Amino acid sequence: MIHTCQYCRKYYKRKDFAIKHEKYCHKNPNNKHACLVLCKYLKKEKTESEFCIHTGCYDSYPKTVFTCTKTGQEMYSYVAERMNIESRFGEDLGIRMPLECDDYENEMNIF
Numbered sequence: 001m002i003h004t005c006q007y008c009r010k011y012y013k014r015k016d017f018a019i020k021h022e023k024y025c026h027k028n029p030n031n032k033h034a035c036l037v038l039c040k041y042l043k044k045e046k047t048e049s050e051f052c053i054h055t056g057c058y059d060s061y062p063k064t065v066f067t068c069t070k071t072g073q074e075m076y077s078y079v080a081e082r083m084n085i086e087s088r089f090g091e092d093l094g095i096r097m098p099l100e101c102d103d104y105e106n107e108m109n110i111f
């Protein structure tokens with residue numbers, strides 16, 4: 001029995017894998033964040049992990065931080081959800097990126 005992703009047609013032999021993939025498939029409409037389609041207000045930063053000399057371990061892990069420069073709102077994408085970053089580190093990553101946004105402006109419309 002083959003299970004096929006309804007969004008990208010990728011197939012899996014195990015149904016639970018297919019279900020998990022579908023939820024986080026980049027073609028799933030629920031994962032198409034407006035910001036990621038070249039919005040000029042989207043700022044993407046990568047943080048470094050911090051090493052603590054007192055405990056001898058890493059305090060934090062490198063992560064990608066998205067900020068909307070129009071609203072100042074910190075945001076996370078479906079990728080963070082897939083990697084379970086929120087619950088793993090208990091960090092406040094802001095809001096989930098919108099799928100539709102009134103402030104959206106394409107980077108290409110600069111002329």
Ligand SMILES: [Zn+2]
Binds near residue numbers: 005007
């Ligand atoms: Zn898929």
